[in-house]
Amino acid sequence: MNRDELQEKIITILEDDFEFANPGLTDNLRDDHGFDSIDAIELLAKIETMLGFQLARAEKEKAMSIRTINDILDYIEAIQAAHPS
Template sequence: MTRDVMQEKILTILVQDFEFQEPGLDDNLRDDHGFDSIDAIELLGKIERILGFSLTREEKEKAMEIRTINDILDYLERIQQGRAQ
């Protein structure tokens, strides 16, 4: 899946499911949109559905570093690259 496709899917989820208003790729999820740890867990579940597989514990732990939408996209690319090897 390309970054553009992932971006479209993530933005759709954030707007429809988390009620983000005009999210910017470099917005801080917590500070700019009130995203909390419960939201993060829910988003990880939706990411697993997008990817079509369950994330490992290690992959989920790496998600704790995410602060922006661009971070989400970088995270998804790393997971896809790691699984492709």
């Protein structure tokens, strides 16, 4: 999946499942959309489903530094690079 495809999928998830209104790529997820630690765990589960494999614990822990949608996309790209198959 290239970045544009990823972006479209993630924004759809955030709008449909997390009720984000007009999400911007650099919005602060917590301050602008009320995204909290419970949401982060739920989003990781959705990312696992989207990628088709389970993330390692260390990979999940890296997600805790995510602050924006751009961060989410960077994170997924890094995961994809680490799982070339």
